[in-house]
Amino acid sequence: MSHVAGDDVAHDPYTLEHFREPRLNALIVRPLVDRLYSPPDTSVIYCLLVNRVYFLREQSGLVHQSVNVARATLCELVANRVLRRFHEDNPGQPGLLLLARILVDGLDPYQGAPRDVEREGRHLQWPVQDRGGHEWKLTALELAILSESKTLISSSACRRVVDAVHHGQVVYTPLSFIDILPDHYKHRPLSLYDPQQARLLNHHRLIVPRVRAVAEVMQFLVLLVLYALTMINRYVGYGPWELLFGVYAAGWVLQEFAAIIEHGWEVHAQSLWSFLDLSFVAIYGAYVLARIYDFCVGHLRDGYGLDVLCIAAPVLLTRIAFNLMPHNIVFISLHAMMKDFTFLTFLAAWCFTGFLLALKWLIPTDRGSGDAAPSWSTVCKWLLWIWFGLDGTGIEESVRFHVILGPTLMIAFAFLGNTLFLTILVAMLTNTFSRIIADEAAEISFRRTVLTFESVKSDAIFAYPPPFNIVAIATLLPLKFLVSARRFHTINVAVIRVLNAPGLLLIGLFERRRLWARPKPRDKPSLLSWHFTGFSPHGDIQAVFKVPLPADISDKIDELDPVEEVPVLEDDVMSRLSADIPRSRLRRSRMSRRDHSMG
Template structure:
């Protein structure tokens, strides 16, 4: 994905160059930088007409290798291959003038296709996977079949001695790279392991392959190919930096590297076990690939594979060593460079192991493909495979990724650091990585954040104090800068995890409650601001997609933790671990400030409307169907199939369908209670029982999907649970009465069911008025009310026992309880009258004095005091919620949105069809394969929900997306045409960008503005400092953030040099008066006689001398300053 420019260039000079030399690119342009590209920084150019192009340039600074980073060679070979059948991007220009942007660069076509990072393609069907690999091999054979002399590349490289030149070149490169020193640690990169032994083996001509001369790519592999968006064919080859004329064995071995490094642990930073035989269905093995290549090229490379693979892996180790050297010099253009540094030594050892096998005769002699070079039936098989793959690809438009057994990642979409942006594209691009963010150091970031937060916060601070300008400048902003500069989208998740831990410690550690609350609040505040910065730096559809990755991509706390830590955690924690998104962690920790932020609500609204689609992680699925996972992507209704079953689980659609479901349930409930028949079960009651069971099953599946903690955050969750309990008791009594024929039991069943009316009727109001302030506060107020009532009843139970024992069983416990309840609610005072013996002649009912005393004390405590406390508590609760009503509403909206995104297949069936689905599909899951289970499930969903899916498709295509945009344009055009809106002109001043001269005029006073702001800030704090006569020793609290940058400290100390400006100006004024007197005296001497004016001159001289002396002694430093100013003037 293209994002912010990490290596800025002179965009003005670059735009001017494009205007003069590349007419295809319309200016002005928008420039972004891709996250990939370890060697040459790569940029995306978006022209004024919306067309996109790609620019690659050399990295800045001193280059470690003279042969690397040759963008000129990339341009030359791609330009030469444009007229052949080898798929390459179209090139537009090559600029070798370093004065334009500092380094040479070239511009090429932007290929709108798929760039696949995981070579095993875990999300495609086996036949598609096999065909895509076959097309890649055939593309390589086409490249090797090109006559480099006919395309004008005869001077592109020497036709013989390729491997000897390669050995010599890489020896030189390795020597140069090994001497590179890290700019921070001052440690050298070092030489490759077994370097001398491996080089001696490669130099031995006895083992070298015979010379062949073709065009070679130098880095031919899956992730350097661009595949068609819907078909399994290659539309472009990228990254020609290492291309030359050489031996075709080099490309073949490079293409097969993962099959051999998979046998050596640590050779790659990623898991390559899927390349082992039998691990990935449909993935071809080396013998299949060699067979396809030989059939197309007419040359069998298998006898030389052992030597070639050893050299290729050794060269790959040298490439990683070069990345390590550039990272040591901080010239690497990608944050992923660190991941390749650790693979240098394992790769070198792997190459040496293969070399020893070749030398000892244990090499690849056993890898003999079972094929013949001319096999007519192979072409027919290839055509059948291609047709099957195309048919499979045409049934869906996106790559769906298979979920691993050990994890349930949310993110199965494109890698944010790899795919060439999709803003404005009709069909998003996806990476085939199972979890593109699996490399992020979540475990390390969690503990990094915890250390920094603990070191900063040592006292209690409220949210208002944390947002104060001084705390913001000295504490919050430096932490936000530090964490944001990590360029890690998991940092928001890590901050919220730390917030959860601090809140947990607040509940358990009573002596640190306030401090832990402040630390938790600071984590939430930093997470909010980091999310806002991502929103500001990444705009458009790409920015929305990135924000959705931040909030709904799944992470787990022990991601990339050391193996021993993961082992210990697996022993100490629960039996299962689930990846959680940041949005769910925010809900669990009730981070209302974070959830109510504009950026977070932007993503929540997009998820709720269905513009962002993904498959969430779940605790438990009733009907698990994980054959295809929905990646995090942007939804376009015109690019999706007409009957899209995934639109049934969009939160907005789910909310509408759930409202209809509850309305049906309420209607059936009312009809059953009106027409209830105790002697038999009527058809209407059967419909109600079945439908209510399906509705309860849907609620139960919701609890399993997101957990009880998230489910209970819903406003009406307690009403749903209450009705399910009432319905369950009703069904037990009703079935028991029907079995025994007892009408009394049947009557009890309807009596219990009647208790559901106080539940379902308010539930309808909660559904229709969910954003009302009364209903928002009612949930919390009811919780407080029941808590206080239960506590009061517990305390007043002592009064009940005392009265019971004082009465000596004269009255039953039920009778006394009723008297006390009447007194509690202020309904009746019979209990007080009976306890005073005024109306009761028997003197032994209660004690003469203690009985009335207890009753009156209970009346005061139970009625007056209880009501006073209750009203005060509920008033405080309502005041707190109403003061932050917007945040409360947005928090509930986030809960509804998260609950609305479903992954369980049971949610695709509306009640009561979900009952049939459970009883039919659960046994079927153990009978058929996952693929057929998915096909049967999708077909059933589309058949059952056919009218609903058609209505959704029409609504989204014709009404929602189309009409909304059309009305906006029509309304704007109408008001602008008739000039009936005053806000049009106000908005228009910001819609037209100002010219450059206006910006230059504005930029003149930037420094002055910043200085005035800093001076005003310093002036507010200086008065308090001046009142302190004795300096105080800085305490530990005063230096709570010792890592403030020097330029930040300078913003406070910069105004100190202006403290004596007034006195200096006074001295300068006196000096100027002295100079004026001297000039006047000289003129007087020249125009008049000395003798006649001696007295006046003497008096004037004495006067001026006194003034000048005073001026010199007052501020001698300004004499030189004045002289310099006069000279300059």
């Protein structure tokens, strides 16, 4: 994998808007697209995204940072244009399969490299599981998520593939770093799913993102109900509800841990509710430790464990709101701003620890018994109140540390903390929110892509809902070392189908009757065809566009509007602006001849 765009872009800090201007588009972007676009070679987009990840991670120093960002931006733009050409030149279902192979079929970064180069450059990873030759592969879509290539992800070609993967129309064997319960006896090639030809109890449908989303919401609702019942009955001691919650939450935490190591923390952190899940895992871990202490000292009824568990309520209720509205721009903004808030809060706590130490060290050691020195917690409380601008007691009591230096430190802390750092925090959060709102469609497409890609799991542990995943780890994982790979695969699939039989049956019947089925004409309206738009006086305006056109009218529209047969592309507009009309006309005529030959 060579740096395909490293020598073509000038050493100037260009932005995406600069590359889209007619002059740079004609001088740099279009020649690169014409050179790199080759229908037999579908790996060029993967190579461009690999280069983008490299350039983004090689930002060092003030001189090369903007240049590397410009090169990364050019790689994304060229990859987007090349992907769009593949999309335009390959319509229909075969085109969808080709686009899926480009984006979600795995490639090895050292693919095609000599053995000595691969042996010298490839670093050892721990652990590397046997996947039948697919151990080191990554997908172009994963690279786009890692590099936050939102322009590429929001393109129509990428959205078409993501939607197909989300609905289960495109099926493939996902690639992951490590699996807790690996079962890679069979590697399914990327293909288009036909529900009429598939088995009724098809356990592979459990990793379809749309099915996974519904299953995860239901599992989280069960967790929330068990948590509420535990807290309502918390005064009766260690009861059955707390036992059920503890076991179920342990299975849920195991599933969360498996999700993190499935595609790595970098991809998992892009999920909207990743910080909420991590917060609950930390609270649950503290609850377990505190409950063990309560058991040892004999205070199960009024111990510390249930007090720790109380603080999980805001996390769980907020998490269900994120689940119900995952594409809401407000929640997307909160996820992005939480990163800035956490980073700046950590810096502030680190820097202002020096004020705490200075104040404590200023306290004289020869105090009388009537004037006790303030404790660490008291000083922290005074500083925290000053930080939020709630109380000025710390400034009034600062003379207890030192007559001159105590008030000086407190006032300096008030200026730096309450004024400077909070102003910077508000400015950062405002800038982040404005940036997200300005490109709302791209942000929503990016988050939807992250959820879709992360929902396709290769680990067999996700086929076992909590708390059965704990039982699967305890029984099937030791069994894997005792039987052959084929026998383990047979046992694993049989257990999954038995355990998920009702859900698999509903999924199979739904997909056979409703999914990608042609609409059947109805002689008279029925209860199943009734829509709630009947309550609106403007319901007919929405319904009229959903009625299929008669065949004769559709043919007349095609005859009266032949312009659709020769699509107008963005590159054509750029070509006219840059006086590159012959190439534009040549491409339009080529596409026109292709469409007529297909017709």
